Ligand SMILES: Cc1cc2nc3c(=O)[nH]c(=O)nc-3n(C[C@H](O)[C@H](O)[C@H](O)COP(=O)(O)OP(=O)(O)OC[C@H]3O[C@@H](n4cnc5c(N)ncnc54)[C@H](O)[C@@H]3O)c2cc1C
């Protein structure tokens with residue numbers, strides 16, 4: 318086995334002191350892929366300082382090695398210093414596979430590295446497989462998710478960004494052991510951008526919901542009633558992207574190819590047409606029940622049960638009945 | 645005057661795209677095309693900056709000759725110039741070869757202050773092209789922005805993140821990728837349409853016009869390849885219709901959802 322290009326690497330994106338869930342999901346998948354052809358898994362963790370605890374966590378989730386790069390310029394994600402540090406690491410250690418969560422920062426970084434090092438990169442993959450001695454096949458969803466292209470990189474490391482929610486977070490094994498290695502990558506360039514403001518909200522994570530009500534543009538005038546319905550039943554509340562683009566609901570509750578992937582036991586979808594970019598976010602629901610006034614709307618064929626009817630009439634009646642049952 | 649370059653592609657309407665079950669290729673007949681939705685938002689963002697600050701807006705796209713009417717449509721909406729980069733050599737490009745080609749074309753344009761892309765294309769949906777272009781041009785990038793301001797010659801952009809946002813400021817030149825749906829693209833201008841139809845000439849650049857070899861573009865310049873296309877089952881469902889009077893419908897819905905209601 319050649320010494321060159323070994324290891325399945327994962328970019329461990331942080332939010333403050335925590336490695337974000339999508340990175341852990343990728344780590345779990347990396348473990349499975351590496352085991353299939355007998356390779357190691359390495360995590361890459363960058364930040365200003367004190368990254369050991371997060372590195373330990375990554376090891377318990379499946380990493381054999383965690384490379385830590387510390388520099389004040391790496392405190393928060395910023396394209397130029399991060400891409401410079403990572404590309405130096407990659408050139409030094411030559412991994413076989415380099416995976417990133419397809420978060421906004423992950424995609425921002427991976428696209429930059431691809432051009433910097435002239436490497437092939439598969440996007441937003443929802444399916445990964447190994448053939449032979451570590452050849453990566455990556456499933457890239459296209460056209461909103463209706464078609465999947467199976468792609469292969471011709472260069473190493475074989476790179477891919479991985480769709481959050483496509484793989485499940487592995488189980489934490491408190492007994493797992495691994496190695497932490499601090500790497501000095503030399504002086505990094507200053508970021509050309511200045512941060513004026515940075516705001517994070519605490520939002521409910523709908524991707525874990527067991528049951529969800531999802532509103533589409535068709536109920537634009539009565540989102541409150543739909544929301545109330547979700548509250549009455551103790552279900553999560555989600556929406557289609559246009560409602561969030563219009564500022565009618567928070568950004569982090571829209572479902573679909575560019576939003577959250579939900580896998581509830583049941584989803585009640587009202588006033589959504591069933592566009593491919595939306596459906597790919599709910600396709601994993603066990604049961605879908607939908608209400609749409611238009612008999613021709615594609616949503617009906619993506620439903621287990623569907624109603625051709627006016628949500629403005631049906632939702633209030635549902636609310637009334639639920640209230641009556643409570644008493 | 646600031647020069648804004650908008651990278652624009654043309655995509656088939658996602659809902660109409662189907663896979664031929666026998667040949668496993670995409671059926672293109674009868675599928676309507678459109679300006680990639682996020683790129684329309686990028687163009688609108690550029691035009692709003694033009695309205696406010698008097699910028700020059702140039703649209704570029706790398707694609708087949710059939711994109712011509714869409715490039716012209718961008719000019720009808722208000723862009724000052726449009727260039728179609730078109731050559732058989734460019735066919736089959738992955739994001740790396742696409743970005744390299746677009747970056748070379750932008751270099752040929754000369755001076756620029758702002759490059760606007762869409763956040764992602766609706767067909768491939770990678771979002772990788774904008775950061776790759778920025779790297780090839782060796783300029784900063786701010787991806788996934790939904791608001792752009794020019795303040796004292798600097799670019800200030802709001803970058804939307806999972807669960808929050810950040811506002812970043814940067815001296816030009818800088819590349820921004822613009823969020824789908826962040827503004828309402830304007831309609832074409834009728835007076836401009838007459839001018840475009842009569843007088844505007846779309847520039848078409850072939851590989852000879854760029855500082856690139858055949859090995860660097862198209863399929864040859866690509867570092868990832870598509871092995872196969874598969875149809876994704878977006879869900880085989882029971883498709884049972886619930887009907888009746890409104891009260892009956894409500895009863896039936898309740899029967900289905902009741903087991904999942906937590907008190
Ligand atoms: C790159 C890209 C990424 C995208 N990503 C996403 C994504 O992640 N998530 C997402 O959701 N979308 C996404 N979209 C947008 C997507 O293509 C659709 O435009 C969107 O999902 C449509 O939302 P909708 O169903 O709410 O609205 P519409 O398509 O307008 O549908 C509204 C529906 O409501 C019905 N209706 C109207 N009145 C009533 C009534 N009284 N009672 C019942 N029904 C009624 C209508 O019949 C209609 O079918 C993306 C698009 C692009 C280009």
Ligand SMILES: Nc1ncnc2c1ncn2[C@@H]1O[C@H](COP(=O)(O)O)[C@@H](O)[C@H]1O
Pocket residue numbers: 651652653680682683686704705706707739742746760761762763764765766768769770771772773774
């Ligand atoms: N062939 C192309 N011509 C012009 N612009 C493109 C092309 N491909 C991608 N882009 C730009 O890059 C953005 C992201 O595309 P993608 O990385 O393919 O998802 C698009 O929204 C466009 O602005």
